[in-house]
Amino acid sequence: MSAFINGSGSYLPEGIVTNEEIAARLGVDPEQIFKSSGIRRRRWAPSGTTTSSLAAAALRLAVEDADLNIDQIDYLLFGTMTPDRLIPGSAPAIQSALGLREVPCLDIRAACCNALYALDLARALVLTGSATNVAVCLAEVQSPFLDLSNEAGTLSMLFGDGAAALIVSNQPSVSASADHPNLEIIDILLATNGHYVDDLGIRCPGTEFGTASTHPAAEHLADYAPRMNGQSVILQASRRMVSAGRSLLERNQLTAKDVRWLVPHQANANLLAQVARGLELAQPECEVVSVLEDLGNTSSASMGIALDSLRRTKKIKPDDYLLLPAFAAGFTWGAALCRGL
Amino acid sequence: MALPQSIVDYLIENAQNSGTAAPLDGEDLFKSGVLDSFALVDFVTLLEEHCVIKVPDADINPANFQTIDAIEAYVTAHRG
Numbered sequence: 071m072s073a074f075i076n077g078s079g080s081y082l083p084e085g086i087v088t089n090e091e092i093a094a095r096l097g098v099d100p101e102q103i104f105k106s107s108g109i110r111r112r113r114w115a116p117s118g119t120t121t122s123s124l125a126a127a128a129l130r131l132a133v134e135d136a137d138l139n140i141d142q143i144d145y146l147l148f149g150t151m152t153p154d155r156l157i158p159g160s161a162p163a164i165q166s167a168l169g170l171r172e173v174p175c176l177d178i179r180a181a182c183c184n185a186l187y188a189l190d191l192a193r194a195l196v197l198t199g200s201a202t203n204v205a206v207c208l209a210e211v212q213s214p215f216l217d218l219s220n221e222a223g224t225l226s227m228l229f230g231d232g233a234a235a236l237i238v239s240n241q242p243s244v245s246a247s248a249d250h251p252n253l254e255i256i257d258i259l260l261a262t263n264g265h266y267v268d269d270l271g272i273r274c275p276g277t278e279f280g281t282a283s284t285h286p287a288a289e290h291l292a293d294y295a296p297r298m299n300g301q302s303v304i305l306q307a308s309r310r311m312v313s314a315g316r317s318l319l320e321r322n323q324l325t326a327k328d329v330r331w332l333v334p335h336q337a338n339a340n341l342l343a344q345v346a347r348g349l350e351l352a353q354p355e356c357e358v359v360s361v362l363e364d365l366g367n368t369s370s371a372s373m374g375i376a377l378d379s380l381r382r383t384k385k386i387k388p389d390d391y392l393l394l395p396a397f398a399a400g401f402t403w404g405a406a407l408c409r410g411l
Numbered sequence: 412m413a414l415p416q417s418i419v420d421y422l423i424e425n426a427q428n429s430g431t432a433a434p435l436d437g438e439d440l441f442k443s444g445v446l447d448s449f450a451l452v453d454f455v456t457l458l459e460e461h462c463v464i465k466v467p468d469a470d471i472n473p474a475n476f477q478t479i480d481a482i483e484a485y486v487t488a489h490r491g
Contacts (some may be wrong), residue, residue: 340449
């Protein structure tokens with residue numbers, strides 16, 4: 071028994087926002103944005119765009135890529151930090167938009183590790199026989215939440231909107247070919263340390279710091295905006311992504327030299343370089359997949375978009391190992407190990 | 412204790428790359444630009460190798476490596 075990624079898709083809003091367009095507003099230099107993050111442009115969705123609509127568009131492409139009928143999806147997982155509504159989750163909106171059967175639909179809230187958590191759950195569902203074809207949707211519309219003032223410039227410059235979807239099944243797809251192979255999910259490692267809960271995230275609305283009904287939101291704007299202790303995030307992410315990747319390889323009797331593709335959460339180009347260096351990957355044999363320059367950090371969606379972009383290059387060969395490390399608010403972190411079939 | 416020359420050389424090289432003078436013992440390495448968050452990760456790896464210590468993830472905190480004095484104190488406290 072195993073679990074397979076048989077299809078992928080991604081969908082990006084058309085609006086491209088360059089560093090030059092936002093630099094003056096954010097009080098930063100366009101070239102400095104690129105130098106500190108590796109990002110030159112990002113996509114921002116038009117006002118009023120729902121996150122579920124991007125996810126639905128990506129899922130439509132993934133189902134087609136897996137050569138499935140939409141009725142064959144029997145479980146839907148949705149990872150996002152920017153849901154359509156506070157309640158209910160946004161997975162039901164995707165189900166409704168695509169006309170899926172009345173299958174279980176669940177939102178996941180593990181921030182930039184949503185792809186790993188969703189893959190872990192999808193794998194468990196198909197391995198236990200609870201589901202046959204799980205739709206993993208990952209999407210963000212972050213642009214409406216960004217503080218575009220000078221004070222928040224170094225954070226807001228990073229984020230983009232976008233969506234990805236993956237189909238996880240209990241059998242490899244019959245339509246797979248040597249230059250477009252299925253991926254077997256070999257193993258996934260996840261870990262959490264809640265001590266760092268305040269170093270990355272958004273405090274409000276919530277029961278800990280209140281809501282607009284318990285205090286005037288206008289007086290607590292900082293609590294409603296993304297906050298990040300950059301040093302803590304970078305230091306912990308650099309170490310944890312590397313240690314997760316190493317542990318995962320080790321427990322599968324592999325080494326960094328066996329990895330053909332590194333498909334990390336797309337947070338920051340400097341961080342990706344640091345993780346690749348820390349893992350001591352055999353370069354140039356191992357390629358680091360990055361879509362950061364054109365798309366920025368699309369949080370939940372980033373790893374799925376990067377994986378879909380790699381699959382569509384048709385460069386993954388049978389027996390290629392893919393390592394997918396991520397780090398997220400919480401802090402939570404981990405890695406997935408896949409292999410081309 | 413004095414830090415190994417390789418550690419001192421790393422800090423001096425970083426200072427040169429950021430256009431500042433070689434750091435003094437009590438000088439804030441982050442404010443002077445000798446270290447930043449990314450450089451600190453490499454620096455800690457170097458410390459582990461050359462000072463034969465293990466820096467736990469929870470200790471990867473700029474406060475522990477703010478100055479050369481602080482680094483020396485950390486290494487002394489963690490050497491077996």
